[in-house]
Amino acid sequence: MTQMQARSQGRPTLEMVAAAAGVSRSTVSRVVNGSPNVTSEAIAAVQSAIETLGYVPNRAARMLAGRRAHAVALVIPENTAKFFADPFFAAVIQGVAQFLSTTEYSLTLLIAADADAKKTRYFLQSGNVDGALVLSHHIDDHSYSSLSQEIPLVFGGRPMSFGGTMPHYVDVDNVAAARSATERLVASGRKRIGTIAGPQNMAVGIDRLEGWRQALRAHGIDDAVAEIGDFSPTSGEAAMQRLLAREGAEFDGLFIANAQMASGALSVLREHGVKVPHDVGIITVDDDYFASSAKPPLTTVAQPTTEVGEKMAEVLLDLMAGKDVPRVMELPTRIVERASL
């Protein structure tokens, strides 16, 4: 079998389109890439040829010739991957994918094994992608930020540690969110306000604890009543148990760092016959089904979930296009009133 025959079996090439349209390959390429310098007749001819032949450009060739991958990576460190089933996390990923699907970029999912960070770096550096989104939660994932010198990078959530300058990131202002939530607790008349905080090796965990502290300080309230969880419902239960077991730790209000923990905490409170919101008022963060279907439904600080993902992708694309984008992009939160407060 000759080369020619072998070729004709595969998908049509730009060259075949050119032949069918009676123009040069250059012209076809221009039409495909929307160059302004083409006569409408040429465009029509090429498009019809593309249509009848069912031509689809070969991405490998484009990448090679154009030095662009038309793809971005979504990097998720292994230790963060366990949050996959977290509604917030899931929504962010969806937002990213959704936004990207309106562009010509494709999304490569990269679960980065802590073991060989080298492999991840290589991947990101071999031209596989034109930019990367990093969804990192842990404080010690600083290794990624240095990548921004090689390839445009946008973080989801405020990076905790980084070498040189602050990398680009999209997040909500977690300190402010926690502060406003706690203020809300104060405004409702609660005098002794505790918290169930998130892990202190993540920015979200740290920031929300800090926001709670700031609000208490502003009102001269003691900040002794605090327990730490890991954002899971189970850890919320455990933290609540510990809170209840503490001697002399009384509280009539609680800021719980996310809805999953709050839902766990709530079930413990119920078992102990503590009435919400009568005995203790609760406010949390995240407006997912953990918040809305809790008993009672939780008053909460809602963060824009899919929007975070969309914005991350948008910022990255702007960055890749060479635009000047502010390094920090903070999305607004809003309080959703329900029945727990």
Next chain:
Amino acid sequence: MTQMQARSQGRPTLEMVAAAAGVSRSTVSRVVNGSPNVTSEAIAAVQSAIETLGYVPNRAARMLAGRRAHAVALVIPENTAKFFADPFFAAVIQGVAQFLSTTEYSLTLLIAADADAKKTRYFLQSGNVDGALVLSHHIDDHSYSSLSQEIPLVFGGRPMSFGGTMPHYVDVDNVAAARSATERLVASGRKRIGTIAGPQNMAVGIDRLEGWRQALRAHGIDDAVAEIGDFSPTSGEAAMQRLLAREGAEFDGLFIANAQMASGALSVLREHGVKVPHDVGIITVDDDYFASSAKPPLTTVAQPTTEVGEKMAEVLLDLMAGKDVPRVMELPTRIVERASL
């Protein structure tokens, strides 16, 4: 600036490695691709050159020359994407990513808009990927199965409708799982057994309802007590409400098609003062935190979650390697005894 200078600024090429190692490009290529026909000296020389130069092969070039993308797609229809936060779904994706990370294949996430299925097809056909994994839930997503003629395809979950022959898929035997769960209910002495089933436009929903029916039939039990949910906790609550509101619908046992719905149903039961397992025994499917942290913890049919994803990727790779793989791959489930039965 000359070409030579321009080049030397970019990342090292195979050619530069060849020069540094004092061999031809072919030999470098052979070493990189693990060809057996290379002397160990050559290998050593090349590897050291690669090391010192920090060479990373350019994927675009590999794709173009080798006609392989070294990538697979994970296709998630838009209507299925809402299950993103479902623990099972999340675990499957993780399993896929995990398995793939041990290979040289990368994962492209494709949220397929129902609107332009054409775009999805084009993507899959333009050589972007060597194969695809489809995570479809809805009965009317038959469009994907026809793709298997163009590119190796593996479904996650039994496809509901397909044109020609049954495509390859990985799943658990949901009919058997539901049947065994219901049998377990019968064995515990329950006489009137109802169900809260999943959507009847998904194979999982249909199959688990069918399994429940089969078990009841085998024991001559009436199958009138059934309500449908959509697998969300909220829908579980609603279904439970309806069940309770039904006139004359008595039951002392319930098979609930997944843990999320069961957790919702449980809270309604609690509100109504119905004791579990005393008044009604409950068994469900999925061993996630909805099952383990419910009050009481749910006896459940656990399915291998990440394993499904891993197996999907494994089957796809085998398929791509031209191996002969059985079309249906059913993974085993096991009953986890807890306190709801």
Next chain:
DNA sequence: TTGTAAGCGTTATCAT
């Protein structure tokens, strides 16, 4: 075992 050389299907440069 190793090297030579012909592609792979685009884009980009430079004329025209």
Next chain:
DNA sequence: ATGATAACGCTTACAA
């Protein structure tokens, strides 16, 4: 506005 033509960096017969 259009067309030649030279890259892009690698794989892979084929030859040696």
